[in-house]
Amino acid sequence: MPRAKPKAVGSSLAKAPTGIQGLDEVTGGGLPKGRVTLVCGSAGCGKSLLAMEFLVHGAVRYGEPGVCMDFEETEAKLAANVASLGFDLRELTKRKKLLVDYVSVERDRIAETGEYNLEGLFIRLGHAVKTIKAKRVVLDSIEALFSGLTDSTILRAELRRLFHWLEDHKLTAVVTGEAGEHTLTRHGLEEYIADCVIALDHRVTEQISTRRLRIVKYRGTSHGTDEYPFLIDREGISVVPLTSLALAHKALTDRVSTGIPALDEMMEGKGFFRGSSVLVSGTAGTGKSSLAANFASAACARGEDCLYFAFEESPSQILRNMRSVGIHLERWAKKRLLHFHAMRPTSTGLEGHLAAIHKLIAKLRPRVVVIDPITNLVSAAGTYDVKSMLMRLVDFLKVEQITSMFTNLTFAGDPQERTAAAVSSLMDTWIVLRDSKPNGRRRRELYVLKSRGMAHSREPRELVVSERGLELGIVLTDQRPATTVAGSGAVAAAK
Amino acid sequence: MKKSSARKRRPAKSTGSDFWRLRLYIAGQTPNSIAAIDNLKKICEDKLRGKYRIEVVDLLEKPQLAKGDQIIAIPTLVRRLPPPVKKIIGNLSKTESVIVGLDLQPVR
Structure with a gap:
């Protein structure tokens, strides 16, 4: 299987803006276009919201329709969440700007009886992408597959294939992953993602919560390793881009x-x-x-x-x-x-x-x-x-x-x-x-x-x-x- | 493959509802898909002769059908009747697992 590495050299600079205040500044224009970005963090850290904003802004502002394969929430629940940010998911769906496919993985109802692959998932995704001519894809959270399917060898090989598939189809994708105890994600998704990894963090000290965002890696783009504070409010996420501490501002004389x-x-x-x-x-x-x-x-x-x-x-x-x-x-x-x-x-x-x-x-x-x-x-x-x-x-x-x-x-x-x-x-x-x-x-x-x-x-x-x-x-x-x-x-x- | 079906066990009698509707999802004529079809036919002939129907859905032809039955893996076998709906994934080569998964145990 050919690695995608050589391609990165030529196309590393194209960016897909997220439309999230501050994040595009921090990343020098957005997420790597036509590549897969991993957004990871613990439960409630805002990764699903980030992914959804990326998709909705893409569809509304940047003319890039998007598909969300949601492994956690049904279309109805997701619509309610998105509505709280002031977007009408149903309307966007009707206008073919957005397509949500709820993927249910129920372990107790699936028995495994021999070899298989995840072609069904590929077909669903491919069909959805084709239907609305999508340019962006969100997989939230693909790790749900690990709880539903027991053969992790097959699963890992298929995930690798899936990420390649996304790149082959020039889709800009955000994949979310739950934080693991000693790893970025519980199932080591970061091993498959070479281009961009963003970690979100939600800490509570002395009963006061703070949220931070860190760019763990971003190939082909210089990025700060700082933790950037961010905020979640009625308008969604906003990241504080902490202007460079280079003391380069112009001194005014008036x-x-x-x-x-x-x-x-x-x-x-x-x-x-x-x-x-x-x-x-x-x-x-x-x-x-x-x-x-x-x-x-x-x-x-x-x-x-x-x-x-x-x-x-x-x-x-x-x-x-x-x-x-x-x-x-x-x-x-x-x-x-x-x-x-x-x-x-x-x-x-x-x-x-x-x-x-x-x-x-x-x-x-x-x-x-x-x-x-x-x-x-x-x-x-x-x-x-x-x-x-x-x-x-x-x-x-x-x-x-x-x-x-x-x-x-x-x-x-x-x-x-x-x-x-x-x-x-x-x-x-x-x-x-x-x-x-x-x-x-x-x-x-x-x-x-x-x-x-x-x-x-x-x-x-x-x-x-x-x-x-x-x-x-x-x-x-x-x-x-x-x-x-x-x-x-x-x-x-x-x- | 004949191993388990050759056991000296009586074929399953009716488990209440008498007709079995099975739907097998495949994606093109891959080795796993072909194996799944063959294995399924064998098991059904052995256990459910005369009271089953298999419908094979090729998702390459009808991708829109994947969502309805929540298909992720290929091949996937869905027992649509009798209720409740059950799902089995894989090429159905592990006959014992198929029998357990479809609830084809003989009535005692």
């Missing part, structure tokens, strides 16, 4: 206002660099959210779209609170310039948040993003995870040239709060807010601890929050150096 003229003044009179990342840290009640809301409001006033991720308060709470300090956000929300997205930090894992944030940004394409606060995300993961997640996020925002502001709650008496220290190195600008009580009068202070690429003021100013909004007071001639909150002074000095 500036955006901070929302407070006096603060702009402290930064060469122009404010932040567009596309830069800003950290605002401070203890409770120092005005972090107000500063962020003010920044968002200023962006909207310039006519720019702003996406506001709230991890602590509901949007209506934010609107009310900000109104009390003279920041009127309703008008921007009404004009659809300001978009809120409120989530409980513990509602999903860090990857889940990253995926959701990523997806929303890709959808709305804002110029400004506020994340208020990142501190709460820490409750959903360890510091290291937060840093690596933020690194991915910050990188993504920079590539998209989005100016971003992150607020971070620090705790009095714990100036070297770990998150701030870990995160600050990723940030271009770090604004510190703090409480002080000179002469018994409590006041808020603000200073710019660092701001890359500009000559900024380092003097602390009073931050006045009133019903008229945010203003900066006079330069404070405080004797004490500003180290109370900026615990990681080394970072600042190294700027």
Whole structure:
């Protein structure tokens, strides 16, 4: 039997897009066209969904009809699953874009009495492919055959023949397989599939679930070996493509206002660099959210779209609170310039948040993003995870040239709060807010601890929050150096 | 092949319902298909003489029929009558397994 190897050289670059957000980026355009891809993972990891999306998107968007040989679910059940993603399987079937064949393998009703092969399966598949002129095929999950048929020698030989058959007919196929204990799939399907293997994973740690996708192998295509977080929601799967960590984004020179003229003044009179990342840290009640809301409001006033991720308060709470300090956000929300997205930090894992944030940004394409606060995300993961997640996020925002502001709650008496220290190195600008009580009068202070690429003021100013909004007071001639909150002074000095 | 049918056992009497309808799925005239047809005829003549009917379906000619009986393997023998429906796969060379699989045991 001739191996398909030599063919791979010439045709290795043709791709069949999956239409799954992020996956096509990660794979450089999709799955290998005319080849078999194995998608494996444990039960409930989303492999059937991935396969079905590949098929449905292929039929709807890319004009490639598809056949699904389903060994697990009946046509009716599958139709219900697909409907939950907003696709009408019956309609697609009627229009000959899709054909589902439910293959039932019942061990107790099949007796084996001598030699056989799986020609019946080939004929069914061939017939289905011919009927709708299919270009794509899904076999989900072909491992069911192993539970129905006892002669694994025949079975293995036939599977090999089946995969060759698919390639000979130039079909782009997705085969799913259940994860084994020490192998990618329980029955070693990966041995037969040379071109592309994708592993899905679903972990639950501290009652929070995270889903990840890894490209185990992809012949002829360079691919990251990273695990990519992915999300399953009403629109199906979306993979976070983690832009390359090559630090290749373009640094912009135009500036955006901070929302407070006096603060702009402290930064060469122009404010932040567009596309830069800003950290605002401070203890409770120092005005972090107000500063962020003010920044968002200023962006909207310039006519720019702003996406506001709230991890602590509901949007209506934010609107009310900000109104009390003279920041009127309703008008921007009404004009659809300001978009809120409120989530409980513990509602999903860090990857889940990253995926959701990523997806929303890709959808709305804002110029400004506020994340208020990142501190709460820490409750959903360890510091290291937060840093690596933020690194991915910050990188993504920079590539998209989005100016971003992150607020971070620090705790009095714990100036070297770990998150701030870990995160600050990723940030271009770090604004510190703090409480002080000179002469018994409590006041808020603000200073710019660092701001890359500009000559900024380092003097602390009073931050006045009133019903008229945010203003900066006079330069404070405080004797004490500003180290109370900026615990990681080394970072600042190294700027 | 004659081994088991040559045993001194009385041929099966009726197992209640009297007529046997068997359908054999093949795909072209392959050695296994031909063997299955021959083996089946022998067993039926031996055990069910006069009260059976074999229908051979060649899926190369009628591929659309494969779905209805959930055919995966070739050859597959389906006992359509008497109920319940039973399926046997293989070239039917293991006569004992065929007899067990079709429930052709003699009535005691």
